[in-house]
Amino acid sequence: MRSLFAAVLATAFAVPAAHTAQPPADPTKIEPKDKDKVKIDPETKKAVEAALKFLAKEQAADGSWGNTAITGFVLLAFMSNGHVPNQGDYGKNVAKGVHYLMQSARADDGYLVGSKGGNMYCHGMATLALTQVYGMTGDEDVKKVTKKAIDLIIKTQNNEGGWRYDPSPTGADISVTIMQVMALRGAKDAGLQVPDRTMADSIKYINRCRDNRSGGYKYQPYSAPAGYARTAAGVCALQLCGEYEADDIKKAVEFMERVQDDNAHYWYGHYYAAHALNQVGGEVWEKYYKRMRDRLLAVGYQKPGGEWYDGRREAAYGPAYQTAIAVLILSVPTHYLPIYQK
Secondary structure (H helix, E strand, O other): OHHHHHHHHOOOOOOOOOOOOOOOOOHHHOOOOOOOOOOOOHHHHHHHHHHHHHHHHHOOOOOOOOOHHHHHHHHHHHHOOOOEOOEOOOHHHHHHHHHHHHHOEOOOOOOEOOOOOOOHHHHHHHHHHHHHHHHHHOOHHHHHHHHHHHHHHHHOOOOOOOEOOOOOOOOOEHHHHHHHHHHHHHHHHOOOOOOHHHHHHHHHHHHHOEOOOOOOEOOOOOOOOOEHHHHHHHHHHHHHOOOOOOHHHHHHHHHHHHHOOOHHHHHHHHHHHHHHHHHHOHHHHHHHHHHHHHHHOOOOOEOOOOOEOOOOOOHHHHHHHHHHHHHHHHHHHHOOOHHHOO
């Protein structure tokens, strides 16, 4: 996992997307099916707004915030608060970021890494972001790029049901696999065609990564040990593939509650944990959200400029990465993003 992120995130257009989106409904009026009791309080809203202001200032002239993976995280952070291309206070920033991702697509196969380099993790994250843009706006230009990116994911699934760094059906690990599963589910929700077999085979691989003794998930089937970040990702994938009542989810959540954090993959782990535990819902989600909200809003943790940057945890990937994930964790209760809806 450490080498994966170093390869992906350490590597790091200005034209707005052509389609003018209609803004979604007021997120404060959107109620998930199970009447989620977790709400965003004024202090949290203030912290999120400061973070978005920071992220807007950090955007590069080409529309990016680094490579396509980090750009994808940041775009999700903006969209999770209702800012879509050319709509909302940061609509122009989002439009530029979306254009950057679209221009990063390789002509022959739609591989979303661009000139700054990357791998299938970057591709999956960027594709997920574009599925959310298309789902929220219906932009046909975004659809074309997204469809090609999804087709590449489908074609490169290996015979175990997973994916690894290269856009070819060779190896597999749970980290890269989970990101492709999220992108596929985002595409399916947006109305793009994804074969049922692709999703079913991915679940087979993820199940092979489960550690039966601890209930957690490992990086690869024969690696050890299970970890918090990998387990959060596994729970997330099972639910995205419709395995809502699987007994494995209960055991995995118990593992997460015992372990609570993964300092080596802290932000990455909580990106998935927030999504997964929100889907689980109930007291598990309420306790988790309070814990993370209190931690992120602790005095001095968010910097005066609005960013989060913890030099002890995934420091090499920079403040835009950490800030985007912090915003995503705090913003889950808005249920703005299609992928976060129940």
